[in-house]
Each structure stands twice: as structure tokens, then as C-alpha cells.
Amino acid sequence: MPPRRINDNLDDSDSDISILGDVGEGVSKGKGKGKAIDRDQAAKAKSKAKEQPYAWEASYTRSWDTVQEDEAGSLQGAVEDLIARGRRRRLLAPAGAIRRTIIRHLVLILDLSASMMDRDMRPTRFDLMLQYAREFVTEWFDQNPLGQIGVVGMRSGVGERVGEMSGNPQDVLKVIHERHKLEPAGEPSLQNAVEMARSSMSHLPTHSSREIVVIFGSLTTCDPGNIHDTLDECVKDKIRISVVALAAEMKICRDLCDKTGGQFGVAMNEGHFKDLLFELIPPPAQRAVSRAAGAGATNLAADLMMMGFPTRLPNTSPPSLCVCHSELKSEGFLCPRCSAKVCDVPTDCDICGLMIVSSPHLARSYHHLFPVKPYKAVQSLADTPNPSSNCHGCSVSFNEVALPKAGSALEGMSPLGRYRCPDCHHDFCADCDVFVHDVVHCCPGCGK
Amino acid sequence: MSRAASVSSDSRGTPSTETVNDFRIRKRVLMSSPELAALHRELVIAGHITEAEFWDGREHLLQAQRAAESQKKGKSGQLVDPRPQTVDGEVKIVITPQLVHDIFEEYPVVAKAYSDNVPNKLNEAEFWKRYFQSKLFNAHRASIRSSATQHVVKDDPIFDKYLEKDDDELEPRSTREERVDIFIDLGATLEDHGDTGNEKDVTMQAGKQRAVLPLIRKFNEHSGRLLNTVLGEPAAKRRRIDAGTANEEHYEQIDLEDLHDVQSSAGVILDMQDRQRYFEGRSADTRQAAEKSDVPAAIREARDNAQGWSSRLNSFRLEKKGGEAALLRMTENVSARLEVKQRKNDIPEAILRQMTTCQTAANEFLRQFWLAIYPPPTEVVTASAANSAQKAAKAAKMIGYLEKTGEKVDAIVRSAQADGVNATKVQVGMKPVVDAVEKALSFWQIRNASRTPAVR
Numbered sequence: 001m002p003p004r005r006i007n008d009n010l011d012d013s014d015s016d017i018s019i020l021g022d023v024g025e026g027v028s029k030g031k032g033k034g035k036a037i038d039r040d041q042a043a044k045a046k047s048k049a050k051e052q053p054y055a056w057e058a059s060y061t062r063s064w065d066t067v068q069e070d071e072a073g074s075l076q077g078a079v080e081d082l083i084a085r086g087r088r089r090r091l092l093a094p095a096g097a098i099r100r101t102i103i104r105h106l107v108l109i110l111d112l113s114a115s116m117m118d119r120d121m122r123p124t125r126f127d128l129m130l131q132y133a134r135e136f137v138t139e140w141f142d143q144n145p146l147g148q149i150g151v152v153g154m155r156s157g158v159g160e161r162v163g164e165m166s167g168n169p170q171d172v173l174k175v176i177h178e179r180h181k182l183e184p185a186g187e188p189s190l191q192n193a194v195e196m197a198r199s200s201m202s203h204l205p206t207h208s209s210r211e212i213v214v215i216f217g218s219l220t221t222c223d224p225g226n227i228h229d230t231l232d233e234c235v236k237d238k239i240r241i242s243v244v245a246l247a248a249e250m251k252i253c254r255d256l257c258d259k260t261g262g263q264f265g266v267a268m269n270e271g272h273f274k275d276l277l278f279e280l281i282p283p284p285a286q287r288a289v290s291r292a293a294g295a296g297a298t299n300l301a302a303d304l305m306m307m308g309f310p311t312r313l314p315n316t317s318p319p320s321l322c323v324c325h326s327e328l329k330s331e332g333f334l335c336p337r338c339s340a341k342v343c344d345v346p347t348d349c350d351i352c353g354l355m356i357v358s359s360p361h362l363a364r365s366y367h368h369l370f371p372v373k374p375y376k377a378v379q380s381l382a383d384t385p386n387p388s389s390n391c392h393g394c395s396v397s398f399n400e401v402a403l404p405k406a407g408s409a410l411e412g413m414s415p416l417g418r419y420r421c422p423d424c425h426h427d428f429c430a431d432c433d434v435f436v437h438d439v440v441h442c443c444p445g446c447g448k
Numbered sequence: 449m450s451r452a453a454s455v456s457s458d459s460r461g462t463p464s465t466e467t468v469n470d471f472r473i474r475k476r477v478l479m480s481s482p483e484l485a486a487l488h489r490e491l492v493i494a495g496h497i498t499e500a501e502f503w504d505g506r507e508h509l510l511q512a513q514r515a516a517e518s519q520k521k522g523k524s525g526q527l528v529d530p531r532p533q534t535v536d537g538e539v540k541i542v543i544t545p546q547l548v549h550d551i552f553e554e555y556p557v558v559a560k561a562y563s564d565n566v567p568n569k570l571n572e573a574e575f576w577k578r579y580f581q582s583k584l585f586n587a588h589r590a591s592i593r594s595s596a597t598q599h600v601v602k603d604d605p606i607f608d609k610y611l612e613k614d615d616d617e618l619e620p621r622s623t624r625e626e627r628v629d630i631f632i633d634l635g636a637t638l639e640d641h642g643d644t645g646n647e648k649d650v651t652m653q654a655g656k657q658r659a660v661l662p663l664i665r666k667f668n669e670h671s672g673r674l675l676n677t678v679l680g681e682p683a684a685k686r687r688r689i690d691a692g693t694a695n696e697e698h699y700e701q702i703d704l705e706d707l708h709d710v711q712s713s714a715g716v717i718l719d720m721q722d723r724q725r726y727f728e729g730r731s732a733d734t735r736q737a738a739e740k741s742d743v744p745a746a747i748r749e750a751r752d753n754a755q756g757w758s759s760r761l762n763s764f765r766l767e768k769k770g771g772e773a774a775l776l777r778m779t780e781n782v783s784a785r786l787e788v789k790q791r792k793n794d795i796p797e798a799i800l801r802q803m804t805t806c807q808t809a810a811n812e813f814l815r816q817f818w819l820a821i822y823p824p825p826t827e828v829v830t831a832s833a834a835n836s837a838q839k840a841a842k843a844a845k846m847i848g849y850l851e852k853t854g855e856k857v858d859a860i861v862r863s864a865q866a867d868g869v870n871a872t873k874v875q876v877g878m879k880p881v882v883d884a885v886e887k888a889l890s891f892w893q894i895r896n897a898s899r900t901p902a903v904r
Contacts, residue, residue, distance in 0.1 A: 157521035161512065192519050199515035203508040224520040226678050258705070316784045318876040319791070323811055326483075326804045328877055330788055338818055339887045340811070341880040351811060351884070352818035 054268050080413065080430070100283040101209035102365045103305075104147035105165060106140070107197035108133065108213050112155040113188035115218040115247065121270050125217050125246055126184050128270060133176050133215070136277050141169040143281050143368070145361035146346055151175055152197050156186030157222050159193035165200060167347055188216070190252070191223035191230050194241070198234060207305055210239045211262070213280055216253060217246040227252060234260055240284060244276045283368050308336040308354045310345055323350050333358075367441035373422050375433050377414035387418075393432035393444050421445050470510075474503065477513050484509075487808055501816060501842070523674050527666065528554040529590040532580060543576055554670070555588055557610045565606060582607035587614070590663065616661040622669060631701055799864045799874060806860060807881045810853045817846035817888055847892050850885050857882055 110133065116126040137149060149172045151163035162182065163175035176182075194212065201210045212234075221227070234241060234256075242262035243253045249266050257264035263280065267273035310333035319328040323340045324347075332341045338352040346357040381387050390397050399417055418427040424445035428436065436443060478485040492502050503510060528550045532541045552559040558579065566575050579585055582604040615621045630636065655661060820843040857878050865871040 157524075158519045161516055187524060189522055191522070196515055196519070200508075200512055202511065220525055222522040222524055223678065224522040316781075316788055318873075318879075320877045320880045321803060321807050322880075326808060328800075332880075334880070338814060339880070339884045340814070351814045352822060 097370050099286040100368055101207075101286065102144070102146055102283055102368070103208040104144050104211060104283060105150075105201055105204055105208050106147060106211045106213060107150045107152055107165075107201065108137075108215075109152045109154060109159075109193045109197060110162070110182070110215055111188050111217045111246075112153045112160075112182055112184045113186055113218050114184055115188075116184040118217070121246070121267075121273070126182075128273070129215055129217070129246075130176060130179065130182070132274050132277055134173060135274075136281070137169060137172050137176065139278065140281050141172075143364070144283060145364050146357060150197070150200055152193050152200075153182060154188040154190070154193040155184065157189045157192070159189065159196035161196060161200070168344055187220065187222040188218045189223055190214070190216070190221040190256075191225060191227040194227075194230050194234065194256075198230075198237060198239060201239065202237070206238075209284060210237065211280075211284070212239060212241045213277075214241065214243045214253075214256075215246070215277075216243055216250075219247050219250065221250075221252070231256055231259060242280055244273065246273065283365070306354060308349075308356050309359060310334055310336060310342070310356050312358075313341070372437055372441055372443050374437070375419035375421055375428060378416055378418040378420050378427065379414060381416065388427055391429040391432055392426035393428050393436065396429055396431075398427070398429070473510055473513050473517070474499075476517075477509050480513075483808075486805075487812060490805065490809060491812055502812075504816075504819060523677065525671070525674065527590040527670055530580075541576075541580055557584070557612070558588075561607065561610050569606065578604055579607060584608070584610055587611065587662075590666070614662045615665050616658050618655070620665045620668070622665075624672065629701075631698075796867065799860065799867065802860050802863070803874065803878060806853070806856050807878065810850065810856075810881050810885060813846050813849045813853070814884055814888055817843055817850065817892075820846065821891075843892065847889065850888055853885050854882065 110129060112126075116129065117124050119125075121128045140147065140149065146167075148165045148167045149163075150161075150165035151172065153160045153162045163172055166172055193214070197212050204210060239260060240262045241256045241260045243257050243264050245253055245264070245266045247266075249264075254264050256262070261284075263276075265272075265276040265279075267276055313330070313332045313334065315331035317330055319330045320332075320341060321327065322329050322332055322343050324343050329343060332343050333345050333356065334341055335349040335352065335354060335356055337354050338349065340349060340351040342349060342356065346355070346361050348355055378384075413430075417429055419430065419433045420427050421443050424443065426445035428445075432444075478488055488502060492499055528547075530541050530543075530547060530551075552562070561579075561584075562575065566572060570578070581602055584604075584607045628635070650656060820839040857875075860878070861871050861874050864874045
């Protein structure tokens with residue numbers, strides 16, 4: 001993390017004594033210092049609130065410490081603080097419509113080396129990793145129905161192909177579920193695993209994104225060759241590598257992520273591990289070409305892709321042979337180009353190679369491309385001519401008086417409990433705000 | 449030899465340019481998937497499709513197999529340190545060829561001893577037995593703590609010849625040749641602050657514990673050897689050309705990435721054609737003109753309408769027909785579903801297998817056909833005449849095979865009827881394949897008719 005930048009116009013906020021001794025200047029400096037102190041305190045309080053303990057530091061965990069009751073004995077404040085933290089994170093994400101790759105191919109590399117049997121994360125790192133991998137896969141296919149996931153394991157110095165690239169979440173989950181086949185042993189080899197993942201993605205078309213997510217729990221890697229060569233190859237192949245480290249930061253892992261444009265994080269405890277993993281679920285944004293050949297012209301031309309919408313055979317139709325398994329089944333989908341019967345969509349038709357998707361699958365990815373604009377927290381009603389007294393979403397009445405929030409600076413929170421949409425200027429309560437942005441992805445006031 | 453290998457080698461009557469490696473990898477892929485092997489046997493061996501065409505769309509399988517086989521294991525960072533385990537009072541070590549290889553690489557002295565003495569003076573088992581009990585092995589251990597088996601160490605006339613003096617002098621026995629970069633050279637400023645500051649911590653005083661020195665130097669040698677195998681020998685010292693470039697180089701080295709602020713790059717703006725049209729269509733119906741409603745009049749009207757409600761409720765009758773029709777439809781739907789679930793698959797195994805083989809063969813022909821018509825996007829578009837003519841020829845050949853599929857299906861239906869199985873079921877089961885074949889045939893006819901109208 002870069003050192004916190006000290007504000008430029010308070011350049012001697014460190015010194016207590018003003019050398020010049022000018023009264024006027026001293027006063028202004030004092031005011032400036034006062035503000036700086038307040039901000040520092042506020043920042044410290046914020047960071048304390050955000051601070052999560054390292055899992056290995058805890059000899060015994062006091063999980064009740066994270067939730068504090070206020071004087072009245074209610075947990076309202078703690079809950080609102082959690083919501084505020086979420087809002088702040090969301091405000092940082094780009095709110096406009098930017099280019100993202102919806103069709104994704106992801107290889108999940110799991111560390112199956114001896115260091116995964118460490119018990120600093122309950123019950124063992126290995127079990128926790130499998131559990132979170134399951135949840136990750138389910139959520140990922142939910143958000144990216146047009147994607148495919150393959151699984152590679154790093155064990156005993158080689159990379160093992162645990163699961164083939166598949167668009168069916170059940171297949172991937174089945175592969176992760178077979179715990180006895182994934183027993184950790186030996187040393188990990190980052191280079192072998194990345195090479196194996198790279199070779200399994202080499203035949204893919206260029207319009208889909210190629211990603212590798214590594215869950216790495218060891219502090220060493222045992223490679224047969226120079227891993228920087230592998231890194232250069234991955235950059236050439238436009239593969240994005242992201243690493244979630246469980247032990248500590250390794251320079252090679254950070255280099256892998258920085259040079260390929262992925263995300264790197266070290267998990268501090270179980271909750272943080274899950275957060276880091278789930279950060280990789282939304283489709284990645286395409287990087288802006290900073291060194292543009294023309295004058296700001298988009299030299300990333302968007303090609304058109306051919307897709308087909310299948311006709312669905314309901315399960316009351318007579319049983320017939322399918323192309324993918326050669327089994328007699330009743331239900332299926334017919335490819336529009338070659339009328340072959342496939343069992344499951346979305347998929348690539350085995351006969352003619354056309355990508356077959358159903359329209360709900362495409363629609364499920366829309367909210368990534370057209371996100372709802374984040375609502376602004378209303379700090380005061382001074383500039384609103386006619387404020388409504390109820391929330392536009394759920395008709396719950398707003399507080400008239402601003403609640404005093406002493407202590408922690410709640411940047412993202414509104415003291416009036418109102419959040420305004422920048423387009424339709426309706427006010428919403430905090431619950432509706434969270435609901436609209438996380439679940440509905442559509443502002444009720446705008447109707448868009 | 450497996451059956452697939454022997455059968456496929458028979459088919460290679462024509463000379464091919466594949467290397468032995470390719471053949472081996474193909475064999476492995478076929479062995480790992482029995483359905484693919486069956487398909488391969490049926491189509492390639494029978495001569496319908498050549499080997500190259502069969503693997504045409506399946507390169508990723510071959511590549512995956514190749515990648516999985518060509519992996520090498522890297523050298524471990526830990527020193528080779530076989531620890532004898534005490535089992536039932538007896539001291540045992542498992543000796544694998546890998547362990548032997550590692551020991552020879554780590555300690556060339558042992559390799560020399562091995563080549564000198566085996567098999568002249570000692571046989572293999574004897575060699576290892578005496579080695580693990582000798583002082584030589586004790587000197588090679590990765591720990592200075594005296595182990596319980598210390599007392600088992602005996603003098604050994606053969607191995608003691610190879611004993612070297614412990615590496616605990618002032619300078620290590622094998623000194624590093626490379627020059628240390630000036631930014632990380634601790635020795636350069638070591639003498640500058642000798643008189644001030646605290647005394648160094650016990651762990652930082654070089655050579656304080658003499659017994660540890662050989663071990664530390666062994667670790668260093670091992671690490672150096674690991675890096676050398678991967679990165680190659682350290683390059684000879686590069687002379688600086690002129691001061692200008694040297695300054696830049698040095699600045700680059702201290703310009704650490706951690707000191708830079710996090711820069712978030714904005715993504716590419718989504719550029720959608722007719723974006724307004726997309727949004728317009730969805731929200732057009734919601735944007736109705738809000739009518740000014742006259743509230744008191746509406747209330748009055750509602751109250752008037754509500755007069756006499758009890759009598760009207762008594763005489764209220766529901767139409768039966770609509771509800772009955774809906775219920776009937778629902779029941780039909782549910783019964784159809786139940787019927788499907790209860791339907792047993794009573795087509796016998798043999799017929800089913802015939803159906804599946806016919807279907808997979810037809811699917812393979814279809815795949816080749818469509819591959820020729822619509823080349824996959826990963827292929828570089830080489831619009832050479834030869835290429836397109838080749839593809840047209842392939843497509844025509846496939847059409848020939850597909851036309852025969854109809855007869856094959858009929859043959860299966862007839863044999864099923866002969867066996868007493870319900871013929872319609874078999875026919876219905878093969879229907880998608882037949883439909884797909886029909887579609888391909890009609891596509892080909894249309895294309896041919898439009899392309900070469902003059903050809904009779």
C-alpha cells in the first residue's frame with residue numbers, strides 16, 4: 001500500500017510550533033491543523049472500524065468484539081455501519097456503462113500442496129478452500145451464465161487437470177466435491193499449473209476473456225524452468241491472472257497479477273478470504289488503451305458474434321437420442337442451424353460449433369453492462385424544493401430530524417436516511433437502496 | 449498392446465507425415481475415452497474418414513494430453529535429507545530411484561563413491577546400508593542436532609576415504625564468483641559505522657557458532673545450484689558504458705512499485721448502437737400521461753356504486769365453463785408429465801446400441817460436413833482456391849454418406865420390429881438425427897442449386 005498522502009497545503013502539520021510566529025497565519029494554520037487532526041482521527045476511527053484481525057494472530061477469537069452495542073443497547077448502529085461500509089465500496093466502482101467481457105473462460109487453480117493442511121483457518125485451509133470454491137462456482141455461474149470454468153490442481157510439483165472446461169455448474173461442483181481425489185501432498189508448482197491452464201485455453205476464440213484464478217497457500221513454488229518466461233507467454237496470450245494468497249505476499253504472485261492485469265489479495269481471515277474470492281465474480285472491465293494510436297479513437301473494434309437461440313423441447317415430448325451423451329432423453333434443445341438435439345444450454349453445438357444461448361442467459365448479464373447509478377446520500381434538505389415524506393420504493397416515512405451521528409464519520413451515509421437517484425431525483429430509504437443495487441438492478445423511479 | 453493401438457496401426461497403409469509423438473498422443477487420448485475409441489474404430493478404420501479429418505476439430509484434446517505429459521518436476525528447495533525411521537527397533541530407510549538420483553545430484557562425492565565401488569567391491573544393497581551408517585552420511589545431514597542414531601555411526605574403511613574436512617573456516621570452500629549489485633551490497637558499508645550504534649544481534653554475527661557454518665554453506669550452495677539450473681549461470685560483469693545510462697539504470701532500481709499510488713484505469717466506454725432505441729422500447733408503456741384525477745367526484749361515484757351491495761352479492765353467480773376448461777387443461781398437462789416419467793425405456797440393449805452407433809456415425813459425418821461449410825473462427829481465412837475446393841469436396845463426400853443414413857435407420861427399425869419391439873419408439877428416438885440429416889441435405893441442395901445453376 002502506498003503511504004498515505006499528506007495533503008499538500010498543510011505541509012508542516014507535523015510541527016506544533018509555528019516558526020514564523022505570525023498571529024494571523026498561526027490562526028489559519030491552526031484551523032487547518034484542526035481540520036487535519038479531525039480528519040486523521042476520523043480516518044483512524046474509520047480504519048479501526050474496518051480493521052479485521054489476522055487469523056493467525058488470534059489465539060482465541062473474540063467474535064463478539066466486532067459488534068458493539070451503543071448506549072441504548074441496540075445493535076442498530078453496528079448494522080448501519082456495515083451497510084455504510086458496503087456503500088463506500090460500491091461508490092468506488094465505476095458507475096457508468098463500460099465495456100466488459102461477458103463470455104468468460106476461467107481456470108480455477110487450487111493449491112493442493114502440503115501447506116494447505118495448516119489449521120490457521122478453520123477447519124483447515126484445504127476444507128475452507130473447497131467450501132468457498134463451491135460457493136464461488138455457484139455464484140459465478142449465476143452472474144456469468146455464458147461462462148465456463150475448468151479446474152487445475154497443484155500437487156507434488158506438477159499441475160493436474162482436475163476438471164475440464166465446462167459450462168455446466170453441476171459438472172464443476174461434482175469435480176470439486178470429490179475430496180478424496182484432491183488430498184493435498186507435496187510442493188506446489190506455480191509454473192506447471194499456469195502452463196497447464198494456459199494450454200487448455202489456447203484454442204479459445206479471442207472475443208472471450210481468458211482468466212486464471214489461483215488460490216495459493218504456500219510460500220514457495222518449485223518450478224522446472226523460469227517462471228518469468230511463463231509470465232511473458234501469458235501476457236502475450238492476453239490471459240488475466242488473479243491470485244488469492246492465504247499465507248503471505250510473494251513477489252512473483254504480485255508480478256503475475258500486475259503484469260496481466262488481474263487482482264492480487266492476501267486473505268487475513270476467513271471472511272476476508274471469501275470477500276477476495278467473490279470480488280472476482282463480476283465480469284472484468286476491458287482496459288482502456290492508454291497509448292492510443294489515433295487521437296482517442298477506439299482501436300478495439302467490436303466484432304459481431306454469431307449465436308443461436310434454440311427451440312426447446314419440453315419434457316412431454318417423446319424420448320430421443322441426444323448428441324452430447326447419446327442417451328434417450330425427453331427434454332432438450334434443438335440447435336437452430338443444424339437441428340441437433342443438445343441437453344443443456346448455454347453450450348457450443350457439438351455438430352456445427354454454433355454458440356447456443358437462451359435469452360434469459362443473456363439478460364442475466366445485462367446488469368453488469370448497464371448498472372444502476374449509485375444513489376447520493378442526502379446530507380441536508382436545504383436545496384430540495386418539495387421533499388417527499390415517504391420512500392419512493394417502499395413508502396416508509398422518513399425521519400424529519402437528522403439523527404446525530406457522533407464519532408465515526410459516516411461518509412456514505414445520510415443523516416436523514418434519504419438517498420437520491422441522480423436521474424429521477426426520487427428519495428429512497430437505506431434498505432431500498434441496498435435492495436435496488438444488489439438484487440433488482442433497476443431503479444423504480446427511472447423505470448430503466 | 450491395447451486393441452486400439454493395434455487396430456489403428458493396421459489402417460495406416462498410406463504413408464503419413466505424422467511423427468511418432470503425435471501417434472503416441474493420439475493413442476493415449478483414444479485410450480482414455482472409450483466412446484471416442486469406438487467412434488475412431490468405426491469410422492477411420494472402415495475408411496470413411498481419414499485420420500487427419502477425424503482429429504480436425506479435436507485438436508484441443510491432443511494438446512491437453514501433450515501438455516499433461518510434458519510436465520517436469522522442479523527441484524525442491526529443501527536439501528535432500530533422508531531420515532531413517534525406527535521401526536520395531538530396526539532402523540529403516542526406503543530407497544527409491546528418485547532418492548538415489550537426488551542424493552547423487554546433491555552430493556557428488558556419493559556418486560563418485562558409488563561408481564568406484566559398485567559392483568566391484570560392494571553390491572547395491574550393501575553400499576547403501578553401509579553408507580547410511582557411515583560418518584559420510586552423518587556429515588551430509590541437514591541438522592546439527594545430534595540424533596538418536598548418533599551412536600550407530602561407525603568407522604567405515606571405504607566411505608571414510610571420501611570424508612572431507614568440515615566447511616567451517618573463515619571463507620566458504622566454494623566462493624561465489626558474481627559481483628553483488630551495489631544497491632544490495634551490505635558489505636560495502638559494513639565498515640562505515642563500526643564505532644557507533646548497537647552491537648549486532650547474535651543471529652547476525654557471522655560465524656559465531658562454528659558448528660553451524662557447514663550447514664549454512666550447504667544451504668547456500670544448494671540454493672545457488674537451484675537458481676543456476678533455472679536462470680543459467682550468472683552473466684559476466686557488464687561494464688558500464690557511460691555515466692548517463694548508468695544513472696538511469698540506478699534510478700530505475702530504486703523506483704519501487706510499492707511507492708506508486710494505486711492507479712485505477714477507467715474502462716472503455718460501452719459503445720452501443722441505437723442505445724436510445726433499446727431503452728425507449730422498454731419504458732414507452734410506463735410513461736403514460738398522468739391524468740388529473742378529480743378525487744371528490746371519484747369518491748362520490750364509488751359510494752353510489754356500492755349501494756345495494758348485499759342483494760347483488762346474493763344473486764352473483766360464477767360461470768362454470770371457464771373454470772372447468774382450465775382445470776381440464778391442467779389435468780391433461782399433469783397426466784402427460786406423469787406418463788413421461790413412468791414410461792420405461794423398454795428398448796432392448798442390442799437395439800439401443802445399434803441406434804447409438806448409427807447416431808454417432810451420422811453425427812460425425814454431420815460434424816465434418818458443417819466443419820467444411822462453416823470453418824471455425826480460429827482458422828485463418830485463407831481464401832485460396834485449393835482450400836475452398838478441398839472443403840467443397842469434403843462436403844460432397846459427407847453428403848454421400850449422409851444420404852445412406854436414412855437407409856440405415858430404416859434397417860434398424862426393421863430389425864427392431866423383427867425382435868418385437870415397438871417400431872415407432874425406435875423411429876421416434878432416431879427422429880432428431882434424421883431431421884438433422886434432412887436439414888443438411890436440403891441445405892446442400894439449395895446451395896448447389898444457387899451456386900452452379902449452369903451445371904447439369
